[in-house]
Amino acid sequence: MGWSLTIPPKIWDRLSDHVLGSAARGAVLLAGLADGPRGPRLLARELILADEGTDYVPGEFGHRALAPTFVRDAVIRARDEGLAYIAVHAHLGLDHVGFSEIDLASHERGYPSLGQISGQVVGALVLTDHAAAGDLWLPDGRREELAETIVPTGNLLRLRSQPAAEGCPDSLHDRQARLLGDLGQETLRRLRVAVVGLGGVGSILVEELARLGVGELVLIDDEAVEKTNLPRLVASELGDIGRLKTELAARNARRANPDVHLTEIAQRVERPESLEELVRCDWIFLAADGDAARHWVNAAVQQYLVPATQVGVKVPLTPQGEVGQIHTATRLVLPGSGCLWCNRLIDPTRLAIDMHPAEEREAAQYIPGVPAPSVITLNTLAAAEAVNHFVLSVVGLHDEEGDHASVIHRPRTRQRDLQNPRQGQNCRWCTSSGQLGLGRRGSTPL
Known part of the structure; x- marks a missing residue:
């Protein structure tokens, strides 16, 4: 402390x-x-x-x-x-x-x-x-x-003023500590990490973070489990239909790591209860699809200088049902280094719709009631890329400290690309001259 x-x-x-x-x-x-x-x-x-x-x-x-x-x-x-x-x-x-x-x-x-x-x-x-x-x-x-x-x-x-003391051996995590070191394992135990969105990708993120030994998880999602969610939610059962996704994520995290400390917030991310916990984290994983979730996590990253990883899967379909170029995206969002607004990953119109009550959001959709395709194997690909980057970052094992590129996988062609973030010259969120963003906590509310 x-x-x-x-x-x-x-x-x-x-x-x-x-x-x-x-x-x-x-x-x-x-x-x-x-x-x-x-x-x-x-x-x-x-x-x-x-x-x-x-x-x-x-x-x-x-x-x-x-x-x-x-x-x-x-x-x-x-x-x-x-x-x-x-x-x-x-x-x-x-x-x-x-x-x-x-x-x-x-x-x-x-x-x-x-x-x-x-x-x-x-x-x-x-x-x-x-x-x-x-x-x-x-x-x-x-x-x-x-x-x-x-x-x-x-x-x-x-x-720090001097090197940290060596971590204590942890027999439970002995095999991964052989890579991360005892001090690296201790670092994971001391971290507070948020997962926003506990559906197909978020469910996998929680499972992996808990098994890695992350000490504290903040779980944010306001939705309940539906039948069609079961093939993609880790360790879910028929009896879980109707339960909150936060309950399932918490159950799986405790099953994976009985010592994990959990904060469950069954609210949308823009609610004050969610934001209060979000900005007190060491890292944020954004696994929710909505533009509101992207906007508020982006604000937390820039105003409170908390690094985040945005994780998503896109399966495009034509009106005739033909499958386009599938891709998974793992985007590192760092304070002052090109935000989600700069990279055109937040749409102002969809954001305005997403901030309305649920019934108004549903009525405003262009194609109401048509869910996007989602497959657990694609979710796993995106989640694994995100958690691997996080682990190697917090223990200092990346070869290039200045590598902030997003990773785009295209499974149909087995292609993997890197995309460097773009930054607007006078972005109001991620530049020092911005009126809303970088380190502005205290002078501008989130």
């Missing part, structure tokens, strides 16, 4: 290139504040780089320091926008880092006054290539260390 700082990948790339490229460079992060799964979270939404010689100058007490005018301007911006002020610099080293005595003395001289000016959290972050430490000063006068700095990129970076 403790404070954490999450930095979107593109901001992290600029920050690390600037401060880790030279010990004589500094910067300031402006960050929102939110509750997280293990304590308060700072959400970096803007980076202000300090130019050497102008904004980062020889210090009165130490080697270098941020210029007073640079600090003043950044703190006033933090105050005006209701954001935390975090000064950043680098030290030499690899996987251990800490503040020097000169650093700490400068914090004690300056941060109480900066906190009075801004009325927000103020603090400092010091980095090496593989470690980070933070010193936070809260508006109520308390002082806190930063437990970890998180970067949701291809490999989910979790930087």
Whole structure:
């Protein structure tokens, strides 16, 4: 438990290139504040780089320091926008880092006054290539260390002041720990993961996540089981018809892992009860088809900096019943890296329809009452791709940290393609200039 700082990948790339490229460079992060799964979270939404010689100058007490005018301007911006002020610099080293005595003395001289000016959290972050430490000063006068700095990129970076202690051996998961390591298995046990949509794909996701040993699952779906669902819902039975899908998912998760902690929400994702839990997760799996679910999960990713994976299967049919090009899609949705709106995966008209009551949604459909094809083997293909990426990401086993591409399978041709996400230049959701999105929790409600 403790404070954490999450930095979107593109901001992290600029920050690390600037401060880790030279010990004589500094910067300031402006960050929102939110509750997280293990304590308060700072959400970096803007980076202000300090130019050497102008904004980062020889210090009165130490080697270098941020210029007073640079600090003043950044703190006033933090105050005006209701954001935390975090000064950043680098030290030499690899996987251990800490503040020097000169650093700490400068914090004690300056941060109480900066906190009075801004009325927000103020603090400092010091980095090496593989470690980070933070010193936070809260508006109520308390002082806190930063437990970890998180970067949701291809490999989910979790930087601490020193390497984490080795995980305890887990005999139940011994075979997979031989790949993931004891520490990797412990990482899974500490994660809080949401699954939105518990139908054909979501049912498989829950089963796999529970068996992998993920410690906490948030299950979100407002629908009940119908007879035609049974061929695609894991471990479902005739007697389950009419029961909530959340009940089946919870039953299967407990059967797979008796120690898993579950939060069941039999509501649509846009309901306050759902959103409150969704934004307090480490990862979100989106397995619901509707545009409303896509919109609200996209908002959670961008405003609260929670990475997500959108998983889907498309089986196109012509009016004559001919089968088109089947494809499954596993899309990584990262904060600040091209959102579902940028990639035209949310339709404004369908979103407007999807936000109406159920009877109005049904009446507004172009072809009422015609369900889309769905086959468990295709669902399994999409779910396995999504969970494999998640597991390798959280334990740091991807070869390329910067690989954020979606995976498209076309089973009829046995073809597999990668699609890089597109980002609109001034997207209001996933850019720092956006009015609604990136790290905006605190200034704009979800």
